[in-house]
Amino acid sequence: MVARDDGPIPRIVARDERATPRTGADDVVRAIGESARSALATVNASVRELSGVGCSAPGPLDHRGGIVHEAPNIPGFVEFPLGKRLAGALGLEAIYLDRDTVMAAVGEAVAGAAKGARDFIYITISTGIGGAIVSDGRLLRGAADTAGEIGHLPVALEGPRCGCGSYGCVESLAAGRFIAEAFGVEDAALVFAAAAAHDPQAERIIDRAEKALGNLAVGLANAISPALIVVGGSIAEHEPGHTLEPMRRAITARAFKVAAAAVRVVPAALGRDVGMLGAVIYARERLAGRDEWFR
Amino acid sequence: MVARDDGPIPRIVARDERATPRTGADDVVRAIGESARSALATVNASVRELSGVGCSAPGPLDHRGGIVHEAPNIPGFVEFPLGKRLAGALGLEAIYLDRDTVMAAVGEAVAGAAKGARDFIYITISTGIGGAIVSDGRLLRGAADTAGEIGHLPVALEGPRCGCGSYGCVESLAAGRFIAEAFGVEDAALVFAAAAAHDPQAERIIDRAEKALGNLAVGLANAISPALIVVGGSIAEHEPGHTLEPMRRAITARAFKVAAAAVRVVPAALGRDVGMLGAVIYARERLAGRDEWFR
Numbered sequence: 001m002v003a004r005d006d007g008p009i010p011r012i013v014a015r016d017e018r019a020t021p022r023t024g025a026d027d028v029v030r031a032i033g034e035s036a037r038s039a040l041a042t043v044n045a046s047v048r049e050l051s052g053v054g055c056s057a058p059g060p061l062d063h064r065g066g067i068v069h070e071a072p073n074i075p076g077f078v079e080f081p082l083g084k085r086l087a088g089a090l091g092l093e094a095i096y097l098d099r100d101t102v103m104a105a106v107g108e109a110v111a112g113a114a115k116g117a118r119d120f121i122y123i124t125i126s127t128g129i130g131g132a133i134v135s136d137g138r139l140l141r142g143a144a145d146t147a148g149e150i151g152h153l154p155v156a157l158e159g160p161r162c163g164c165g166s167y168g169c170v171e172s173l174a175a176g177r178f179i180a181e182a183f184g185v186e187d188a189a190l191v192f193a194a195a196a197a198h199d200p201q202a203e204r205i206i207d208r209a210e211k212a213l214g215n216l217a218v219g220l221a222n223a224i225s226p227a228l229i230v231v232g233g234s235i236a237e238h239e240p241g242h243t244l245e246p247m248r249r250a251i252t253a254r255a256f257k258v259a260a261a262a263v264r265v266v267p268a269a270l271g272r273d274v275g276m277l278g279a280v281i282y283a284r285e286r287l288a289g290r291d292e293w294f295r
Numbered sequence: 296m297v298a299r300d301d302g303p304i305p306r307i308v309a310r311d312e313r314a315t316p317r318t319g320a321d322d323v324v325r326a327i328g329e330s331a332r333s334a335l336a337t338v339n340a341s342v343r344e345l346s347g348v349g350c351s352a353p354g355p356l357d358h359r360g361g362i363v364h365e366a367p368n369i370p371g372f373v374e375f376p377l378g379k380r381l382a383g384a385l386g387l388e389a390i391y392l393d394r395d396t397v398m399a400a401v402g403e404a405v406a407g408a409a410k411g412a413r414d415f416i417y418i419t420i421s422t423g424i425g426g427a428i429v430s431d432g433r434l435l436r437g438a439a440d441t442a443g444e445i446g447h448l449p450v451a452l453e454g455p456r457c458g459c460g461s462y463g464c465v466e467s468l469a470a471g472r473f474i475a476e477a478f479g480v481e482d483a484a485l486v487f488a489a490a491a492a493h494d495p496q497a498e499r500i501i502d503r504a505e506k507a508l509g510n511l512a513v514g515l516a517n518a519i520s521p522a523l524i525v526v527g528g529s530i531a532e533h534e535p536g537h538t539l540e541p542m543r544r545a546i547t548a549r550a551f552k553v554a555a556a557a558v559r560v561v562p563a564a565l566g567r568d569v570g571m572l573g574a575v576i577y578a579r580e581r582l583a584g585r586d587e588w589f590r
Binding site for chain 1: 355357364365414426428430431433435436437438439440441442443444445447448449450451452459460461462463503506507509510513514516517518519520521522548549550551552553554556557558
């Protein structure tokens with residue numbers, strides 16, 4: 001995807017989407033490189049004309065070294081130096097790599113729903129669940145750079161195996177991929193449709209997903225106390241009544257009164273492009289020398 | 296309790312313990328005032344000779360305004376200006392009030408197990424469960440000052456009602472008061488003893504408590520990524536095999552590899568007096584003009 005960064009919100013001028021190759025990390029790097037060149041070609045531009053490149057990647061990763069530690073959904077991504085390899089494929093010295101949710105959070109903070117917020121949490125509810133935490137104007141990183149990986153907060157004492165190898169993670173109960181798997185279908189939309197038609201199994205799965213998201217929201221409100229929880233991702237976008245709404249209800253009913261009164265749960269303002277726009281805004285911020293702080 | 300602050304770790308020179316009156320907030324303030332004067336009297340000292348007073352209180356509270364928002368275990372503590380009232384009872388202009396776990400965390404950071412750590416979480420496992428989070432050298436406060444209230448992270452989709460009004464909180468499954476209640480006794484020690492003697496009901500309760508603590512530990516390792524989890528409180532002190540051990544095992548088995556490799560779970564170094572020593576060290580820090588930062 002190529003964007004022109006000439007306003008508060010960058011304009012996407014070319015897109016190119018491809019399925020992630022399942023044949024190893026080299027093929028993934030090659031596919032990203034080809035996708036970038038093909039998008040550039042449609043606007044008659046070349047890599048040399050880019051002011052910066054941002055690569056939004058699944059976590060956990062090391063954003064300084066550009067290394068993806070584990071990516072259960074992408075074969076071959078174990079301690080993989082994606083930043084360096086992708087820069088090489090594009091003929092560049094360096095690119096900016098960070099967790100998809102960190103880039104989305106930076107995008108929402110600079111140009112979206114979290115503008116001006118000093119305490120907010122970005123959550124994506126999509127194929128997986130992830131997030132980023134900004135406390136007192138500061139992006140939490142932690143000792144191993146995984147801070148904000150709230151999809152892997154366990155919210156149940158048991159449950160199906162999560163992609164991360166654990167169980168009880170909110171992701172394993174409420175993310176699109178796991179909602180679909182629990183119902184034995186490919187697409188979570190089918191489960192929401194079946195639940196709307198009162199299929200009892202679908203209703204149980206969606207109810208469990210809502211409870212898991214409620215637990216997540218209450219836990220974050222109590223233990224992190226954001227002023228804002230910004231929720232993006234395809235499931236949140238299509239099913240706010242089954243995501244943002246149960247999160248709001250749970251906070252009102254179950255969080256500390258002061259924490260509940262201090263927080264609002266709102267949809268991502270950058271919409272379905274939050275991840276990509278976030279990467280552009282993130283690259284702009286890094287080029288301007290800003291790094292950890294987004295006050 | 297009165298301490299002489301003449302070394303890295305203050306020396307407690309007088310103690311006075313009293314049961315918390317159940318007859319209202321005024322009586323609690325009076326009891327604390329009397330307790331302080333009585334402790335001072337045993338060392339022939341007066342309030343005027345104190346360089347500072349710290350009051351460790353249950354959260355959620357507003358540490359700047361000295362107001363306790365809710366304290367389910369103390370009748371009459373609703374939006375109660377404990378800081379101002381206690382200062383009045385002692386004839387002082389002001390005292391330093393903060394959450395018990397924040398004071399313990401400051402104590403451990405300045406003089407205990409977290410010395411030099413920039414990313415750590417303090418957890419107390421006692422009558423209740425609470426904590427404080429320090430990320431990149433900074434104590435998290437959040438929009439409503441409840442950041443670090445990790446006892447009220449929901450780790451189960453159902454469970455008994457918690458003191459906070461919610462359910463599924465790790466406190467409601469693993470804190471001393473709730474372990475005892477689930478077994479129908481007054482003291483959690485009896486439940487640990489019964490479990491050791493293979494009482495099946497006690498075993499189930501302790502197993503559930505360990506699972507809840509495991510979920511908490513994994514969630515914190517993934518989503519906050521501390522380098523150190525310092526565990527204090529009477530239950531942790533007496534039953535490390537049922538608290539610190541299951542937390543370590545859960546992190547090793549279930550957290551992200553990088554997050555697990557980065558974190559150690561250790562007992563509080565200030566031991567059973569961590570809360571009181573924390574309050575003294577906290578008062579010293581505040582008197583020296585330090586506030587939010589403990590690098």
